[in-house]
Amino acid sequence: MKKYAAQSRILVAIDCIIFGFDGAELKLLLIQRGLEPEKGKWSLMGGFVEQEEGLENAAARILRQLTGLENVYMEQLQAFGDPNRDPVERTLSIAWFALVDIHKYEKQLSDDHHPEWVPVKKLPPLIFDHRHMVDIAKKRLQYKAALHPLLFELLPDSFTIPQLFNLYQAVYDKKLDKRNFNRKLLSAKLLIKQKHKEKANSRRGAFYYKLDKRKYYKHRDAFMSFLPTRNIFS
Amino acid sequence: MKKYAAQSRILVAIDCIIFGFDGAELKLLLIQRGLEPEKGKWSLMGGFVEQEEGLENAAARILRQLTGLENVYMEQLQAFGDPNRDPVERTLSIAWFALVDIHKYEKQLSDDHHPEWVPVKKLPPLIFDHRHMVDIAKKRLQYKAALHPLLFELLPDSFTIPQLFNLYQAVYDKKLDKRNFNRKLLSAKLLIKQKHKEKANSRRGAFYYKLDKRKYYKHRDAFMSFLPTRNIFS
Numbered sequence: 001m002k003k004y005a006a007q008s009r010i011l012v013a014i015d016c017i018i019f020g021f022d023g024a025e026l027k028l029l030l031i032q033r034g035l036e037p038e039k040g041k042w043s044l045m046g047g048f049v050e051q052e053e054g055l056e057n058a059a060a061r062i063l064r065q066l067t068g069l070e071n072v073y074m075e076q077l078q079a080f081g082d083p084n085r086d087p088v089e090r091t092l093s094i095a096w097f098a099l100v101d102i103h104k105y106e107k108q109l110s111d112d113h114h115p116e117w118v119p120v121k122k123l124p125p126l127i128f129d130h131r132h133m134v135d136i137a138k139k140r141l142q143y144k145a146a147l148h149p150l151l152f153e154l155l156p157d158s159f160t161i162p163q164l165f166n167l168y169q170a171v172y173d174k175k176l177d178k179r180n181f182n183r184k185l186l187s188a189k190l191l192i193k194q195k196h197k198e199k200a201n202s203r204r205g206a207f208y209y210k211l212d213k214r215k216y217y218k219h220r221d222a223f224m225s226f227l228p229t230r231n232i233f234s
Numbered sequence: 235m236k237k238y239a240a241q242s243r244i245l246v247a248i249d250c251i252i253f254g255f256d257g258a259e260l261k262l263l264l265i266q267r268g269l270e271p272e273k274g275k276w277s278l279m280g281g282f283v284e285q286e287e288g289l290e291n292a293a294a295r296i297l298r299q300l301t302g303l304e305n306v307y308m309e310q311l312q313a314f315g316d317p318n319r320d321p322v323e324r325t326l327s328i329a330w331f332a333l334v335d336i337h338k339y340e341k342q343l344s345d346d347h348h349p350e351w352v353p354v355k356k357l358p359p360l361i362f363d364h365r366h367m368v369d370i371a372k373k374r375l376q377y378k379a380a381l382h383p384l385l386f387e388l389l390p391d392s393f394t395i396p397q398l399f400n401l402y403q404a405v406y407d408k409k410l411d412k413r414n415f416n417r418k419l420l421s422a423k424l425l426i427k428q429k430h431k432e433k434a435n436s437r438r439g440a441f442y443y444k445l446d447k448r449k450y451y452k453h454r455d456a457f458m459s460f461l462p463t464r465n466i467f468s
Contacts, residue, residue, distance in 0.1 A: 003323045008285035009243035012315075012326060051242035051324065055315035079313045079328045081246075081289035089237045090285065092246060092326075094313045143377065 011091040014059045015130065016045040016074065017137040018067075020102035020117055021154035023163050026170035027102065027117040028134060030126070031066055034113065037087055038127040044134075045115070046093070059096040068110025073153070074098040077137050085129045093129075097137040099153045120170070141171055152211050160198045160206035161185065190215055245325040248293045249364065250279040250308065251371040252301075254336035254351055255388035257397045260404035261336065261351040262368060264360070265300055268347065271321055272361040278368075279349070280327070293330040302344025307387070308332040311371050319363045327363075331371040333387045354404070372405075379405055386445050394432045394440035395419065424449050 018029035033043040047062035049055065055076065063069050077095040085091065102117060109115060118124065123134070145151050151167055165181055185191070192212050197205035252263035267277040281296035283289065289310065297303050311329040319325065336351060343349060352358065357368070379385050385401055399415055419425070426446050431439035 004245060004282070004325075007245055007282045010246045010283065010285070011238060011241055012244045012246070048238070048241045049244065049315070051244070052317050054317060055313060055326075076312050078310050079289060081283070081328065083286050083288055091238075092289075094315065 011089055012049040013046055013086075013091050013093045014049060014055065014062050015080075015093050015095045015133060016059055016063045017077065017095060017097040017134055018045070018063070018069070018072065018100060019098065019120070019137070019141065019154070020100050020105075021167050021170075022102040022117070023156070023159070024166055026120045026154075026167065028120050028123065029067065029115055030118050030124075031113045031115045033127055041127045042118075042124045043127045044095075044130045049094070055094055055096075059094075066113045067115040068108050068112070069100075069105055070108065072098045072100055072105070077133070077140060080129055080133060082129065093133075095133045095137065097140065099141070099151070101154055101156050103156055138171070145171055152216065155211075158194060158208040158210055160208055162201065162206050245323055246283040247280055247320075247325050247327045248283060248289065248296050249314075249327050249329045249367060250293055250297045251311065251329060251331040251368055252279070252297070252303070252306070252334060253332065253354070253371070253375065253388070254334050254339075255401050255404070256336040256351070257390070257393070258400055260354045260401065262354050262357065263301065263349055264352050264358075265347050265349045267361055275361045276352075276358045277361045278329075278364045282325075283328070289328055289330075293328075300347045301349040302342050302346070303334075303339055304342065306332050306334055306339070311367070311374060314363055314367060316363065327367075329367045329371065331374065333375070333385070335388055335390050337390055375405055386450065389445075392428055392442040392444055394442055396435065396440050 016029075020027045020029060029045070030042045031045060032040050045063050045066045047058070047065070049058040053061070056074075059074055059076075060070075060072075063072060063074070074096040075098070077097050080093045080095060083090050085093070120134075120138070123131070125131070126134070145168075151164075151171065154167060155163065161182055164185070165176065165178060168181065169176055190212050191209040194208040194210060197207050199205040250263075254261045254263060263279070264276045265279055266274050279297055279300045281292070281299070283292040287295070290308075293308055293310075294304075294306075297306060297308070308330040309332070311331050314327045314329060317324050319327070354368075354372070357365070359365075360368070379402075385398075385405060388401060389397065395416055398419070399410065399412060402415065403410055424446050425443040428442040428444060431441050433439040
């Protein structure tokens with residue numbers, strides 16, 4: 001079949017925004033860019049989409065090549081298409097984002113390109129429009145976390161309530177009321193209390209909890225249950 | 235500056251998913267495709283992105299050229315990038331979506347390319363992956379409407395509670411409880427009751443309401459107020 005008429009073809013890239021949580025802080029995985037321009041500056045994990053490659057596969061390949069990470073669940077954020085966003089040549093970038101438990105992936109993280117976890121609160125200057133991408137990704141995270149209990153993806157199997165509380169405060173950039181948070185959280189009955197305590201951060205210690213996975217997966221995609229009129233106009 | 239090495243450049247298109255509401259039904263604006271392949275089949279409003287053009291401008295231009303519609307607020311949905319989605323040549327499509335009040339735009343709608351409002355419940359077969367795009371757009375609409383009162387964008391200045399109720403049922407594909415809906419809606423105090431009634435659809439008639447715009451705009455982007463713990467785990 002004939003190709004389309006003389007339309008412009010555009011370079012297409014992928015950028016991966018990988019959020020991680022280490023129990024205390026929300027972090028972002030960054031590397032130092034390996035090619036000119038801006039070589040050596042801090043960057044998201046990026047690369048070009050190949051002619052025969054789907055976007056999801058391209059995102060997984062680029063993340064694996066630059067960081068060693070595999071089987072990370074990523075969602076597409078959106079396309080960033082300002083004609084001047086890359087000074088070399090017009091490059092459309094499709095951004096993907098993920099949430100991971102930092103400890104779960106620390107053995108996989110390859111050192112070839114020196115990927116580093118950097119606190120979201122203290123990001124260095126990033127190349128091109130990457131800071132804008134991070135801001136949009138954080139907004140999407142806030143949206144999704146408001147309707148799904150998806151922040152549990154960022155936590156280890158056993159976690160404490162103060163850890164979860166820190167995570168919510170970090171994602172929403174907001175001081176929350178601790179007592180209210182605990183009460184609502186426990187009344188949801190999604191958590192199973194464990195016998196042992198975490199004692200590194202306080203003398204009294206904090207009990208570990210595990211997620212009730214059966215209930216969690218049942219509700220994870222069922223955001224209709226949070227809906228509609230009750231919450232919308234409150 | 236030198237261009238990037240021998241990377242593949244890809245054709246980039248835009249597709250516009252325009253939802254409209256006419257007081258009773260949720261509809262989608264479609265046209266019959268003007269070029270081969272699939273010429274004459276039902277399609278979203280689509281076209282190619284030009285080399286120097288931003289994505290938002292491209293979306294507005296394509297919508298204007300094909301339908302006459304201008305100043306429609308659109309949001310980017312996401313990129314659709316399956317290498318085989320277009321049989322002629324790999325074409326990446328960036329989909330945009332919008333919500334409009336059908337009556338507000340009926341005078342603007344140009345007849346050059348025969349755009350038509352089709353009920354979402356009775357869509358004809360669409361070309362390529364356009365049906366998939368519509369499904370994803372509808373999900374996004376459900377998400378956003380759960381956190382913002384944005385469905386009012388779809389309604390005329392004066393509307394009745396039964397119209398709003400129909401709209402929510404259409405967006406969520408779900409039978410809702412009418413009394414519960416009314417109670418929650420009115421308790422939000424976002425609406426101002428008008429003196430006149432709509433009488434076309436029932437003998438008793440239904441009072442018209444207007445949105446309290448000051449309150450509406452104050453809350454429209456403030457989804458933190460719907461958040462966090464109270465609704466998440468309910």
